[in-house]
Amino acid sequence: MNQNNRKFVPVTIGANLGAYSLARAFHEQYGVNTELLCGVVIFPVKDSKLFNITVDRNLHYEPRESLKKYIEAIENKYPGYEKIIVPSEDFSVNYVLSNIDLFGDDWHIPFSGKELVDEVANKQDFYNICETVGLKYPKTWTFGADDEFPADAKGKLVIKHLESRHFEAAVKSGIKKIYVNDNEVQAEAALKQIREDGFLERLVLQEYIESDDTDIAVVTSYRSPVDKEVKLVSFGRVLVEDRSEMKGGNHLTILTEEVPVEVKEGITRLLEKKDYVGFANFDIIYDNSRGEWNFLELNPRLGYSNYQLTAQGYNVAKILVDDLLYQLDMSDFNESHIVYTVIDNGLNNKYITDDYKDTFNNLKQSHNVYSPYDYKGDSSLKRKLEMLKYHRRARMEIVEGR
Structure with missing residues (x-):
């Protein structure tokens, strides 16, 4: 180009x-x-x-x-x-x-x-950073294959991978992405089974925050490697979350909203404190019992749902080219209020909660619902057939996960 x-x-x-x-x-x-x-x-x-x-x-x-x-x-x-x-x-x-x-x-x-990317991708290290910059996160324990189950871990608990790349390797062995357990007895049994299945990497045990899909959000930031300015903090409220065993936590439908002030300020503090540059993708969850956003993880890259940014007016390619090649600011970007989705309207109508159905339908009527797959510039009969297969698989997995 x-x-x-x-x-x-x-x-x-x-x-x-x-x-x-x-x-x-x-x-x-x-x-x-x-x-x-x-x-x-x-x-x-x-x-x-x-x-x-x-x-x-x-x-x-x-x-x-x-x-x-x-x-x-x-x-x-x-x-x-x-x-x-x-x-x-x-x-x-x-x-x-x-x-x-x-x-x-x-x-x-x-x-x-690499050292900083490895640090923020490790959930325990990330929570240590959150502690230093005043960001909230769920109560968490980490332990290795030979460690005892923590005695003070009680109630509903989640088992996760300490680093996302460990899951990418473990999935081939049938290890789930997330294990949700109703109590500590169930969690300890799940942990034992994971170890017996041969997965010996360190794991995270975390308090479960009761939530609907709409209490979850994805936040994407961009801090310039050139002038070290935070150029972007974009907030998307999840309307439909994948809850299937192997893909749990993936965001299927997202509504863009104005980023809460405390979230934007907290992320900016973190990026500047650690001198982090490039894109960062944060998963956060709202704790209704405490009235605060909790940070779950930082993915040190563009997220899988990054077309949300492009659809709402922050074309990620233009961000990179303008910054890296021309050192331009983002004054000519125009933000729109949109819905991003990778599932069909039938599933959205079924799983979007009543509080957000009118918003979704209004944006659909005004042609502000976008799918990364729906692109005239990449249309062909083969693509259409692949899309039919994808939606059929997605429907089975999503319904099964519910």
């Missing part, structure tokens, strides 16, 4: 919804395809016209060698171009930051250093 005589190409790693949403943003804004490296091609990347895809089956086994070959291929294909690389998954962020010495000066990598 050539804008004002500066040629650039977007690059991502990982064939997931986050990568697809990023590629769509670049295509919408600049009409350019995104270079993609992945180990296997799956939906929603499969049969998409938005990518130039390189498949390397050794990506997860020899990531340094795979990256080395890929970087050389991209540099040969795009001599004189600046490259903007935005990995889409936790493992691919780790691959890039662990091998940052392979990238030349013409590569823009809008992330903090």
Whole structure:
């Protein structure tokens, strides 16, 4: 892509919804395809016209060698171009930051250093940071394979992975993303079963905060690596949450709202205190019993639902290009009130609570409900067939999870 005589190409790693949403943003804004490296091609990347895809089956086994070959291929294909690389998954962020010495000066990598990224991605370390900057979080215990079940853990409890990348590896063994337990006896039994199934990484045990889907929110921030200014803090209230065993916690339908002052100020304090740069994706939950937002985790990358930002007026590709290449502010971005969704209207009408149904229907009537998959620039018969398969699978998984 050539804008004002500066040629650039977007690059991502990982064939997931986050990568697809990023590629769509670049295509919408600049009409350019995104270079993609992945180990296997799956939906929603499969049969998409938005990518130039390189498949390397050794990506997860020899990531340094795979990256080395890929970087050389991209540099040969795009001599004189600046490259903007935005990995889409936790493992691919780790691959890039662990091998940052392979990238030349013409590569823009809008992330903090590996040490800080590892710190914020670790839930216990993240909660320690929250403590220092005054952010609330649920009561939490962490323990290893040989540690005793904490004696003071009582009541309804949740078992989670300490780091998201551990879940990505564990899912192949049938380990769930989240275990919700009605009491400590059930939680201890679930923990024992997890260990017997061979998962020995450290885990998080956390008090369960009673909530509806609409008490959950996703907040995305962007702090510039160039001038260290916080350019964006965007708030989305979850209307429908995935509650299936393997995908629990994924946001299916999101309503954009004005960010609460205490949330925006708290996130800004955290980013500045840790000198964190790039995109950050926070999951938060409202504790009705205490009247306060609690922070659950920080994903040090764009979230899978990042098309919410583009749809509401904050095109993520434009944010990156304006900042990294031209050092522009965000004065020409116009925010809209929208709903983002990856499920069909039938499921939305079934699961959105009565308090928000009128809002959803009004935005639908005014054409302000957006799906990352619904894009005329990437339409084909094969894509339509893939979409039918996706919605059929999604419906079964979501109904089962309820």
